Amino acid sequence: MPELPDVEGFRKVFASCAQGEVIRRVDVRDSGVLHGVSARRLRAALEGRRFGRPERLGKWLLAPTGDARTEDARTEDARTEDARTEDARTGDAPSDGVPTDAGPTDEGVAGPTVLLHFGMTGRLVCGRPDDELDPHDRVLFAVGDDRQLRYRDQRKLRGLWLAADDAAVARLLDRQGPDALTVDREEFEAALSAHRGRVKAVLTDQSVLAGLGNLLADEILWRARLNPACHANDLSERERHRLYTHMRRTLRSAVTAGRVPPRPSWLTGHRDDPTPTCPRCHSPLRHARLSSRTTLWCPHCQPEGAA
DNA sequence: CAGATTGTTCTCAT
DNA sequence: TATGAGAACAATCT
Known part of the structure; x- marks a missing residue:
């Protein structure tokens, strides 16, 4: 956790x-x-x-x-x-x-x-x-x-x-990438573009970016409306920018709370629901194993073909 | 009792 | 070289 x-x-x-x-x-x-x-x-x-x-x-x-x-x-x-x-x-x-x-x-x-x-x-x-x-x-x-x-x-x-x-x-600590809380936008975008893997796998790779785990990655991708299975180097300039912005906002709130807060308005608040629905559009959430981690996302807000 | 959970590191493909 | 998939690690809960 x-x-x-x-x-x-x-x-x-x-x-x-x-x-x-x-x-x-x-x-x-x-x-x-x-x-x-x-x-x-x-x-x-x-x-x-x-x-x-x-x-x-x-x-x-x-x-x-x-x-x-x-x-x-x-x-x-x-x-x-x-x-x-x-x-x-x-x-x-x-x-x-x-x-x-x-x-x-x-x-x-x-x-x-x-x-x-x-x-x-x-x-x-x-x-x-x-x-x-x-x-x-x-x-x-x-x-x-x-x-x-x-x-x-x-x-x-x-x-x-x-x-x-x-x-x-x-x-x-030599395998640790830049800290997710203090990394600047240029460094963040450079790190993302340098990897071809799935964006979720890249975000949670501690040698690329240090600090994000499974819940945070899902939360941030959901807020940025990016499909977790899309590839990091396929993101457009705008999308990378959006991802950075939402990472910052999400981290700020989570650090204040001392954890990734399971609030009803957050994706994380619905991880354990029997039939979870998206807090934003109320369509049913999908979950699957991605990079051998349980991944939760909204197929409507986070469509396959990027946004 | 099988299976899932979380993060990291290792091994074994591709 | 990079990526992904799966196992292993420990302990607990469903």
């Missing part, structure tokens, strides 16, 4: 719960969510440090850490994080700091970065250490005086990674 708007919500949860706070204790309840790092190493790397400002790229959440003593972890990290995500977005290696020569720079306070991906059922919960444990609480971060940030996930499809430095972060 988590797509860009959900992860943006998790970023806010993270920020209000843990940004600038000292990490007192890391409790891994289920190491099945850890990738490339053991519970012991995660603890050793994080405990005693301070969380900086969390960033999001596509469906990834990045949580940098700084030294516990530096009170300015938030401002320091805000600056370096911007540069870091920019590097990852463009696929370039970070221009500063050579990976092999990791000698302390003037910002020797920089610590490792925790990367989180929520798969389909992951979320972040902020509470207190003595809150009742949910069976799906996989990792607990006790932070500050009396708070606890929890990575909760039913199915453990994705999870947590630990990156020692900027280069390691960039390596983990």
Whole structure:
């Protein structure tokens, strides 16, 4: 379920719960969510440090850490994080700091970065250490005086990674395209025209555009009145422009709501109806498997021969 | 009990 | 090289 708007919500949860706070204790309840790092190493790397400002790229959440003593972890990290995500977005290696020569720079306070991906059922919960444990609480971060940030996930499809430095972060994110929320129109249209696949497959390809999932793609295509099976490079200039506009509008609303809202006026509000009808023209909606994903569209508003 | 669900990554065609 | 289809992953619900 988590797509860009959900992860943006998790970023806010993270920020209000843990940004600038000292990490007192890391409790891994289920190491099945850890990738490339053991519970012991995660603890050793994080405990005693301070969380900086969390960033999001596509469906990834990045949580940098700084030294516990530096009170300015938030401002320091805000600056370096911007540069870091920019590097990852463009696929370039970070221009500063050579990976092999990791000698302390003037910002020797920089610590490792925790990367989180929520798969389909992951979320972040902020509470207190003595809150009742949910069976799906996989990792607990006790932070500050009396708070606890929890990575909760039913199915453990994705999870947590630990990156020692900027280069390691960039390596983990090197397959990510530009973020769907911040991509400009030129870049968006260039990315679309560069692919011949079905527009829905292209929109949800994280290496083309990072952040859109199944529900968002259906919603955006429905609003833009484009058939999900049409080919990305067949779109006219006007259609690409329209798609970009509706992506922006849809994302803006969804980010505000913290998810793709199942409102009656949205296509998403009718996904689970027994016989769904189009909220716009009230003709019956079609659903089929496209790019091995369940796809919902309105044959009337989104006709086969483009619009 | 089969089948579907969600996102990503892998493999195997085409 | 790019695209698509399907499996696998984990856990749960219908």
